[in-house]
Amino acid sequence: MSGSALFETFVRAPLAFDHGEGTWLVTDKGERYLDFAGGIAVNSLGYSHPHLVAALTEQAAKLWHVSNLYEIPGQSRLGERLADASFADKVFFTNSGAEALECAIKTARRYHFVKGHPERYRTITFEGAFHGRTLATIAAGGQYKYLEGFGPKVDGFDQVGFDDIDAAEKAITPETAAILIEPVQGEGGIRQVPTQSLKRLRQLCDQHGLLLIFDEVQCGVGRTGKLFAHEWAGVTPDLMAVAKGIGGGFPMGACLATDEAAVGMTAGVHGTTFGGNPLAMAVGNAVLDVVLEEGFLEDVRRKALLLKQGLAGVADEFPDVIESIRGTGLMLGLKCAMPNTKVTVALRDQHLLTVPAGDNVIRLLPPLTVTDAEIHEALERIRAGAKSLADAIVAAAAK
Numbered sequence: 001m002s003g004s005a006l007f008e009t010f011v012r013a014p015l016a017f018d019h020g021e022g023t024w025l026v027t028d029k030g031e032r033y034l035d036f037a038g039g040i041a042v043n044s045l046g047y048s049h050p051h052l053v054a055a056l057t058e059q060a061a062k063l064w065h066v067s068n069l070y071e072i073p074g075q076s077r078l079g080e081r082l083a084d085a086s087f088a089d090k091v092f093f094t095n096s097g098a099e100a101l102e103c104a105i106k107t108a109r110r111y112h113f114v115k116g117h118p119e120r121y122r123t124i125t126f127e128g129a130f131h132g133r134t135l136a137t138i139a140a141g142g143q144y145k146y147l148e149g150f151g152p153k154v155d156g157f158d159q160v161g162f163d164d165i166d167a168a169e170k171a172i173t174p175e176t177a178a179i180l181i182e183p184v185q186g187e188g189g190i191r192q193v194p195t196q197s198l199k200r201l202r203q204l205c206d207q208h209g210l211l212l213i214f215d216e217v218q219c220g221v222g223r224t225g226k227l228f229a230h231e232w233a234g235v236t237p238d239l240m241a242v243a244k245g246i247g248g249g250f251p252m253g254a255c256l257a258t259d260e261a262a263v264g265m266t267a268g269v270h271g272t273t274f275g276g277n278p279l280a281m282a283v284g285n286a287v288l289d290v291v292l293e294e295g296f297l298e299d300v301r302r303k304a305l306l307l308k309q310g311l312a313g314v315a316d317e318f319p320d321v322i323e324s325i326r327g328t329g330l331m332l333g334l335k336c337a338m339p340n341t342k343v344t345v346a347l348r349d350q351h352l353l354t355v356p357a358g359d360n361v362i363r364l365l366p367p368l369t370v371t372d373a374e375i376h377e378a379l380e381r382i383r384a385g386a387k388s389l390a391d392a393i394v395a396a397a398a399k
């Protein structure tokens, strides 16, 4: 065996964390890092949130797993709460985002199948999308770097340019079943789809009898300051995939659907062993308790503005490092004027964690519970990191 026993699929930073407290991660050596990566938008309520810890440990002492052969009260309750808080009537629980997408894609295909149109199975997607790493979701995402070497691309996905709604309209054929889009692209580089475009997609779907699928795996569950990002546009989908933040760090996902869209998902046609297990449901319900609390999302919006305004100031100060600020809510991007990986490392040197994304962007995805003081602290660290990089440019030019 050479090196580690793990697959070499991840390029890992040389850091191992022992525990976390709120927005902070502490290494095995006791060093503290301010975490604006949030486990890539997963740790929506930070680390060791007392309400989440209590929900998980209480459930752990009672029951972990029973299988979906039986009623799971926590699952029924979380399903109802998600439906009440959204466009949806029905929910299917999964363990991950990719599985939630798989469920949405299958549900759209089954819908047309039971309506007498088995030929309608294709889904239109957008450049820069990320929908997961299963065979179908890499085909949906359409990114060559994820498809290469994995055999024939799963059939049934047609990709058009980012925010190119005219191209999406032209791509509709008698075989089209659905249009799939992230209202705010995460991995693609914090690229927000304009409200007008989401409205046009809704119209196109209605006009052509297609299902509109939103992937809110990253932008959902309060991240943008509304429970779901599409609420800002006043447009609702027929199907939606959710994961990441809904579990607050416990692996879980969900596919939400209207009654009509879920019409083909009858007994036995789809399933999961672990999806909707009692542990995940206890945590998911606890996350909703907090996020749906009066004033919580309003405070996320206020803090988001504070962070975004501060970032704009830093970008003005160091234009050779940060070109511009983008994004919405606590899903913000720094478009870098130098390789984003360099900036990520410079910020890590300041003990601030961030996540690189496509389009040479760095993502800031702090927990929704981040405090004003932590936002100020993060801005100081970003300023210090940007200054060290800017100073290095000046020093190099002087040589």
Ligand SMILES: *Cc1c(COP(=O)(O)O)cnc(C)c1O
Pocket: 095, 096, 097, 098, 099, 101, 130, 131, 132, 133, 182, 186, 187, 215, 216, 217, 218, 219, 243, 244
């Ligand atoms: C992370 C992500 C996924 C995939 O989720 P996994 O839990 O890694 O399978 C899908 N869509 C979006 C938008 C994501 O950010």
